[in-house]
Amino acid sequence: MRKDKWIPYGLVAPYILHFAVFVAFPVVFSVVLTFHRWNIISPMEFIGLDNYVRLFKDRLFWQAIYNTLRFLVVHIPLQIVVALALAELLNRTVRGASFFRAAFFLPVIVSGVVVTILWQQLLGYNLGLLNRLLTAVSLPRVAWLDDPDIAMYSIAVMATWKNVGLYVILFLVGLQTVPAQYYEAADLEGATDWQKFRYITLPMINPTIFTVVVLSTIGGFSLFIEPYIMTEGGPLNSTLSAVMYIYQQAFQYYHMGYSATLGFFFALLILGVVMLQRRYIEQEN
C-alpha cells in the first residue's frame, strides 16, 4: 500500500526534474541575475536596481522595441490578410488544391537561415533579382535592405512569406468548420459574397483569428534570424530587433545581468500585449 503511494511521484519525477533543471532554475537564475553585474568569467557583483535604471535610459533598447513594433504592425495584418485570402481560395474547389497547400507550406519547413539568405539575394541593390526586374521595365532600383526607412518592412514581407503557410492551414481548418447551411440560408436571402464573408465567415472563425494573432505576435516579438543574417541590425540600427539586442548584450559584450534584465522586461511586455489582444477580441465577441 505504502509502495503504491509513491508510484505516481516516481512517474512524474522525470518531468519534474526536467522542469526544475531546464525551466524553473533558468527562470529563477535569470531573475537573480537582473540584480547583478556579471561577465560570466568574473564573480557576480550585486548592483541592486542599476540594470533596471539603465534599461529605462537605454536609447538603443527602446529603438529596438520600436523597430520590433514597426515589424509587427506590418507583419501581423499582412499575415492574416494573405493567409485568410489563400485559405479562402483553397477552401473552394480549385484544381490542384493539394499542390498549392503543399507549396504554401513549403517555406515553413525550410530552414529560416536558408530562406533568409535566399531573400537577401532577391533584395540586393545591384545584383538582386527584384531590382533587375525593376531596371528591366525602366523603374528605379530600390534599396530594399540598405534604406533605413524600408529595410524593416522588407524583412516583414519576407517573414510573412516564410510563415504564411502555417496560418493558411489554420484558417483552412477554421473555414471547414463553418456549417454549410449558414451559407445556403444566406444564398436564399440573396446575400452577396462579401456579406457572407463579413457576417458568417469572420464571426465563425474568430477563435482561429485570435490564435493566429497571438501566434504571430509572439513569433514576431522573437524576430531574430532575419535581421541577424540579412542586415545585422542595420542600416543605422533600423532593423535591430529587441531579441537581437538582448543577444548582443549577452553574447557580444557578456553583460549577462543586463541582458537578463532586458529579457525579463521583454517577456513581461509580450505577456501584456497578448493579454490586451485577448481582452479586445473577447470584447468584440
Next chain:
Amino acid sequence: MRYLLLLSVLLVPACERRTTDRTLVFWCSNNAGEIAFAKEFTEQWQRRRPDKPLRFQPIPEGQSSEEIILASVVGKTTPDIYANLWQGNVEMYARAKVLVPLDTLKGFLDFIRTRCDSSMIREITSTDGHIYQVPWKVNPIMTLCNPRALAARRAPQPPYTYSEYLKAGAQFRFDRNHDGYTDQWLGYTEVKPIWYQRLFNFYPLYLAASNGAPLIADNRAAFNNRYAVEVFRFLQELYRKDYFARERLSATRDPFLARRIATQFTGPWTIGFLEKFKDPGFEYETYPMPVPDDHRGPVYTYGDPKNIVIFNTCPDPQAAWEFVRTLIDRPGDLRLMELTGQFPRRQGLNSDPYFAGFLRKNPRLVPFARQAQYIRGVDNCEVIVEVFDIISQEYQACVLYDRKTPEEAVRDAARAVDVLLGN
C-alpha cells in the same frame, strides 16, 4: 546561442584531460598549417624534455575560437597553453585572473626584449603592469591593387595619398552595362555594422594616418583628433561619390578577381586565395594603406595579432613557458612562416638574414614582411569590443549614410566611449 554556449561548457570537459597526470595541454588553431606546426614542435619537445610531458590538441570545434575559450574558462577546463588568442580579449581574461602573468616567469622578460621592441612591449603590457600574452603572429592589413585595370582606366597608380586615391576612384568608377548605375568601383570594404569589420577599414586607416596612435589612452577616448576625422571624411567621400560599393559583394564571385573593383584592404591570407583562383595573366601588387596628403614617416597598419597565453590552471607555468619559447625563437618563427604562411611578430623580420631565404622563395609575401615592422594591435582595454561597436555605429551614420559630419561622428563616438569608460 545560449544553449550552444551551455552545450560547449558541458562538452569541452568531455574532450579535455584533467586527470591526475601532469601532462601539459597545448591548444592550437584547427587549420591544417597550424596543426602541422603544433605537431612538429610538440614532438620535438617530447624528445627533448621527456620529464615534462606535453601534448597538443586543436581547439574543439565551435562557432568561434573565442566562444570555445570562453566556455572553457567558465567550465574551468582551459588548456595550459593556448596559441591564437585575439589581443583584444586578453585584458578581459587578465582582469578575471585566469591568465598567468608571464613576466613573473624566469627568463621571460629577457627573451621578450630580444624579440620585441619597446613599443610592442608597451602594447602588450596590461593595465596592472603585468604581461599576460606572448606576441606571436600577425597579418598586416594592406592595400591590394590591380595595376593593369587601373592603367586601363588611366587612374593614378599606388601608393596612394587620400587625394590620389580619390582621383583613382573618379577615373575607375564605371557603368559597364550603361543602365545608369555604377557596377565597377575603385574598391570595396565590408559594410556590415558588426564591430570587428572596423578592424579592416577604419582602424588600419586611422593607424596609418596617425603613425600608430592609440584609440584609448589613460582610460579615455584618444581618437577625437584630426586623424580620425580625416579618415571618416576620406571614407565618406568614397561612398558619397560612389567610388566604393555600398552593397555587400561578398555573396558574388570575388569582386577583385572579377575586376569589378581594383583595390581592396586585406591581409596576407588573401594571397593564397588569389594565387589559387586568379585567371591567367591576372596581376596584383601590395601597398601600404592610403594616407593623408601631408603624411610623413612610416605607414602603420593594423596587424590582426594573435597571441599565446598560459592559463592559471596550468600545473607547471615555467615548463609551459619553456615550451612556448621554442615556438617563438627564430627557428620556430621560420617554421611558422613555412607551414602557415603567416608572419611572426618579431622585430627585424624583414632584415634578418635568417628569414631571407623564405622571403626570396615567396616574393608575394615580402611587402607584408616589410609592413610587419609597422603594425599595431588593439589597445589593452577590457571593453574594446564595445569601443569598436560605438565607432562602428558612428561609421555607419557618417561614412555610409552621410547623416553626420565626420567631426560630429568622431566627437559623438569619443563621448560615448568616455561614458563607457566611466568618465
